[in-house]
Amino acid sequence: MAEIKTVAVIGLGYIGLPTAAILATNGVDVVGVDVNPKTVEAVSRGEVPFVEPDLGGHVSRAVSEGTLTASLETPKADAYIVAVPTPFNDDKTADLSYIEAAGSAIAPQLVGDELIILESTSPPGATQHLADHILGLREDLTIDNLRVAHCPERVLPGRVMVELVTNDRIVGGITPAAAEAARDLYQTFCEGEILLTDATTAEMAKLVENSFRDVNIAFANELSVISDKLGINVWELIELANHHPRVNILQPGPGVGGHCIAVDPWFIVSSAPEEAKLIHQARVTNDSKPGWVIEQVEKAVAQVDGTPKVAVLGLAFKANIDDLRESPAISIAQRLGAEFGDARFLIVEPHIDEMPKQLSGLANAELVSTDDAIEQADIVLLLVDHAQFKSIDRSALAGKAVIDTRGMWR
Numbered sequence: 001m002a003e004i005k006t007v008a009v010i011g012l013g014y015i016g017l018p019t020a021a022i023l024a025t026n027g028v029d030v031v032g033v034d035v036n037p038k039t040v041e042a043v044s045r046g047e048v049p050f051v052e053p054d055l056g057g058h059v060s061r062a063v064s065e066g067t068l069t070a071s072l073e074t075p076k077a078d079a080y081i082v083a084v085p086t087p088f089n090d091d092k093t094a095d096l097s098y099i100e101a102a103g104s105a106i107a108p109q110l111v112g113d114e115l116i117i118l119e120s121t122s123p124p125g126a127t128q129h130l131a132d133h134i135l136g137l138r139e140d141l142t143i144d145n146l147r148v149a150h151c152p153e154r155v156l157p158g159r160v161m162v163e164l165v166t167n168d169r170i171v172g173g174i175t176p177a178a179a180e181a182a183r184d185l186y187q188t189f190c191e192g193e194i195l196l197t198d199a200t201t202a203e204m205a206k207l208v209e210n211s212f213r214d215v216n217i218a219f220a221n222e223l224s225v226i227s228d229k230l231g232i233n234v235w236e237l238i239e240l241a242n243h244h245p246r247v248n249i250l251q252p253g254p255g256v257g258g259h260c261i262a263v264d265p266w267f268i269v270s271s272a273p274e275e276a277k278l279i280h281q282a283r284v285t286n287d288s289k290p291g292w293v294i295e296q297v298e299k300a301v302a303q304v305d306g307t308p309k310v311a312v313l314g315l316a317f318k319a320n321i322d323d324l325r326e327s328p329a330i331s332i333a334q335r336l337g338a339e340f341g342d343a344r345f346l347i348v349e350p351h352i353d354e355m356p357k358q359l360s361g362l363a364n365a366e367l368v369s370t371d372d373a374i375e376q377a378d379i380v381l382l383l384v385d386h387a388q389f390k391s392i393d394r395s396a397l398a399g400k401a402v403i404d405t406r407g408m409w410r
């Protein structure tokens with residue numbers, strides 16, 4: 001097989017852009033492709049359209065050295081990496097339309113022998129579906145002309161540039177030759193072990209990793225509800241139980257957010273609905289946690305004379321990031337604002353400067369500083385354990401009802 005000199009990365013989001021940048025700073029000529037003209041313009045200037053530590057340096061260096069360019073059009077290339085969204089449909093099945101669109105754009109450019117890697121988190125069978133979709137558009141090609149593989153991303157937002165290099169990678173080929181070709185490409189920047197398998201096992205491995213976490217967080221969330229009923233401190237309970245050498249309970253919270261752990265288990269459930277009972281229940285348990293938090297606020301509001309003022313600390317889906325996608329804190333704030341029209345909500349999110357559009361319609365909510373919120377509030381609702389909140393003086397909370405969903409003031 002010819003050496004891979006040029007790579008087109010389709011989708012310049014949280015995974016595609018870092019992957020494009022790391023390849024480009026490791027000697028590969030990369031064209032990043034995106035449907036959003038603003039993204040293409042930003043990357044062409046060497047800029048990054050979202051927050052991710054160290055990514056900016058890689059992108060600006062690669063663009064100034066000429067190894068990374070950005071385009072709205074899919075070019076000819078030796079290899080393609082598809083890193084587009086796979087959201088779910090209303091019935092929780094995966095929406096493969098972005099993958100199909102990427103395949104449709106790649107198909108006319110192929111001359112045969114290219115490597116096509118699907119990185120998007122995908123339900124079992126999606127890589128084969130991409131291959132079939134492309135071959136359906138190019139009857140002159142066969143699966144032996146193409147090397148199609150799945151290489152799921154597993155990097156943690158906030159540590160992407162480190163984990164891209166250090167994490168082990170799973171590469172699943174539709175054919176063994178495809179897996180080997182993908183391994184050779186990832187070896188240009190990945191220092192972790194690269195493990196070869198078939199495409200469906202690779203798809204499931206990624207889904208299983210996130211489901212493992214979801215099930216374990218559901219266990220912690222269930223414990224917090226049980227502990228509340230029994231009048232015990234769940235944080236102390238978990239800390240004590242975790243002294244056992246084979247017990248490692250995760251942390252309860254206001255629900256599970258982000259675009260991965262709250263989504264991926266559904267792909268397993270929709271592939272095997274009768275069998276995936278525990279995985280399904282974990283999703284239901286975690287998705288019901290925001291409702292439970294709202295019940296706690298309701299009880300506290302009932303104790304306040306006059307207009308209740310509620311400080312809502314944090315909107316991001318987890319600590320120390322600005323990412324609001326699928327954030328339980330956002331949905332809690334939205335529902336509180338709508339359900340408690342007579343209360344005032346003092347929203348704090350240190351990582352953003354203006355009220356997010358999901359909350360902008362609430363007349364009874366405003367974005368304020370941490371100090372202002374705490375000073376004015378009758379009720380303090382902590383939703384995200386951002387480092388900034390750790391410096392809050394505990395004495396400032398005296399006399400206020402505190403609902404600590406993250407155990408920061410345990």
Ligand code: SAJ
Pocket residue numbers: 121153154155156157209210213217250251252253254255256257258259260261317318319
């Ligand atoms: N959470 C808890 N309790 C915990 C841990 C997390 O409530 O003990 C919540 C967080 O607050 C957040 C959500 O779970 O709302 C998810 O956060 P996370 O840090 O567990 O994971 P993500 O979504 O940022 O990234 C995950 C990672 N997967 C695993 O750790 C198995 C990452 O490696 C994947 O690359 C990423 O999903 C992905 O893209 O799939």
